Amino acid sequence: MELLAFGKTGWGDELFIATLMTIAVSITAMLIGFLFALIFTPLKLSKNKFLNFIGNSYTTVIRGVPELLVIYLFFFGGSGAVMFVASMFGYNDYIEINAFITGSFAIGIISGAYSTEVFRGAIQSIDKGQFEASQVLGLKKFAYFFRVIMPQMLRLAIPNLSNVWQITLKDTSLISVTGLVEIMRQSYIAAGSTRDPLFFYSFAAVLYLTLTFLSMKLINRLEIKYSRGF
Amino acid sequence: MDISLMITSLPKLQSATVVTLKLLSLSLFFGLFIGLLFAILRLNKNIFINKFAYGYSYVFRGTPLLVQIFIIYFGLGQIEYFRSTFLWVIFKEPYWCAIIAFALNTGAYTSEILRSAFQTIKPGLIEAGKSLGISNKIIFYKIQIPVAIRQSLPAYGNEIILMMKGTSLASTVTLMDLTGVAKYIISTTFKPIEVFIVAGGIYLFMTFIIHNIMKFLEKKFSY
Numbered sequence: 001m002e003l004l005a006f007g008k009t010g011w012g013d014e015l016f017i018a019t020l021m022t023i024a025v026s027i028t029a030m031l032i033g034f035l036f037a038l039i040f041t042p043l044k045l046s047k048n049k050f051l052n053f054i055g056n057s058y059t060t061v062i063r064g065v066p067e068l069l070v071i072y073l074f075f076f077g078g079s080g081a082v083m084f085v086a087s088m089f090g091y092n093d094y095i096e097i098n099a100f101i102t103g104s105f106a107i108g109i110i111s112g113a114y115s116t117e118v119f120r121g122a123i124q125s126i127d128k129g130q131f132e133a134s135q136v137l138g139l140k141k142f143a144y145f146f147r148v149i150m151p152q153m154l155r156l157a158i159p160n161l162s163n164v165w166q167i168t169l170k171d172t173s174l175i176s177v178t179g180l181v182e183i184m185r186q187s188y189i190a191a192g193s194t195r196d197p198l199f200f201y202s203f204a205a206v207l208y209l210t211l212t213f214l215s216m217k218l219i220n221r222l223e224i225k226y227s228r229g230f
Numbered sequence: 231m232d233i234s235l236m237i238t239s240l241p242k243l244q245s246a247t248v249v250t251l252k253l254l255s256l257s258l259f260f261g262l263f264i265g266l267l268f269a270i271l272r273l274n275k276n277i278f279i280n281k282f283a284y285g286y287s288y289v290f291r292g293t294p295l296l297v298q299i300f301i302i303y304f305g306l307g308q309i310e311y312f313r314s315t316f317l318w319v320i321f322k323e324p325y326w327c328a329i330i331a332f333a334l335n336t337g338a339y340t341s342e343i344l345r346s347a348f349q350t351i352k353p354g355l356i357e358a359g360k361s362l363g364i365s366n367k368i369i370f371y372k373i374q375i376p377v378a379i380r381q382s383l384p385a386y387g388n389e390i391i392l393m394m395k396g397t398s399l400a401s402t403v404t405l406m407d408l409t410g411v412a413k414y415i416i417s418t419t420f421k422p423i424e425v426f427i428v429a430g431g432i433y434l435f436m437t438f439i440i441h442n443i444m445k446f447l448e449k450k451f452s453y
Binding site for chain 2: 061066069072073171173177184187188191197202205212
């Protein structure tokens with residue numbers, strides 16, 4: 001137990017901060033994923049063949065390639081890509097991107113592919129009459145989407161989004177390979193310096209289990225809230 | 231874009247693909263048995279057995295695969311007593327550690343898939359078997375299992391693809407699988423995009439083949 005003490009003697013405070021880091025990366029990645037889903041869901045639903053192709057290739061490629069490979073692409077290629085863009089604007093110095101940004105971007109793109117599929121499925125399973133009714137009522141596009149489609153879509157999407165959240169949360173453990181100090185990386189450091197890997201990795205597993213358990217409880221509440229009247 | 235690098239790295243990545251496929255097939259093979267075992271335990275009426283099987287799948291589905299590999303590869307070697315047993319022959323090899331971790335992980339997911347398949351079998355089928363006087367054992371092997379396999383094929387296909395992506399984590403315990411070799415080439419040449427295209431292409435190709443095999447099987451076993 002003294003290994004987990006707070007302060008200089010134990011790893012308690014380090015692991016606590018690492019847990020907060022994991023939560024921060026997961027939430028950022030999830031939000032970046034939503035942004036991607038917001039762009040790619042309309043593409044996947046579009047009738048234009050070319051746009052449809054772009055949307056489909058995004059989800060197919062990202063869901064068919066290992067997360068670790070995507071992370072390596074961003075880790076090794078991220079600063080190169082940013083420097084290339086910067087050089088077009090005449091900035092030629094070396095730019096290093098922060099591991100937090102690279103990591104949450106890589107995980108965000110992955111989680112976005114899953115979210116896109118969830119949103120597409122949810123929109124497609126809304127009753128066709130709802131779309132027709134809002135057209136007949138002459139609703140403006142904005143009101144039509146945010147007042148009629150969105151609330152129904154969310155109700156259908158929440159159970160599946162909770163799966164996406166779990167996947168995203170677990171995927172953040174992979175960012176440890178880039179050196180970002182989240183739960184996995186901190187356990188690796190602690191295990192290395194105390195020579196007690198069994199304890200620290202098991203404790204990491206407990207931390208992840210706690211996170212998934214608590215988030216399930218929260219999401220269940222949301223689910224109840226959004227299925228009022230059904 | 232460095233086309234020549236892409237061409238020269240292709241043979242290296244191809245031979246690494248063999249490692250990935252070996253890891254995948256062995257862990258799926260063991261995982262299927264683990265999954266079937268725990269699915270049957272989940273359906274057991276004894277509350278302790280039931281809770282144990284639920285706990286197993288909850289823990290393995292709720293923690294990242296990376297943690298599981300690290301516990302098995304780095305963690306178990308720490309126990310003095312464990313090193314003196316014959317099991318140490320297996321657990322000192324990163325290859326087998328990876329396979330054990332993958333098999334336990336996919337076993338947890340497979341048990342959930344099979345359990346839900348068993349539960350969605352129409353009771354009429356079992357009742358029909360009983361009223362024909364077929365013994366419970368034969369009902370289980372000849373009616374419940376075949377129907378459950380058919381029901382679970384689509385979900386199991388997804389699980390195979392997820393597991394294929396999961397095998398990339400073997401590279402974290404020094405195994406040179408497809409991702410491991412890709413990372414090695416990237417870190418020596420600093421050309422991430424080219425290597426990503428080739429390695430990602432191989433992974434996509436495998437996904438495509440698995441997807442089509444599953445589609446074929448679904449058609450074959452449909453009724």
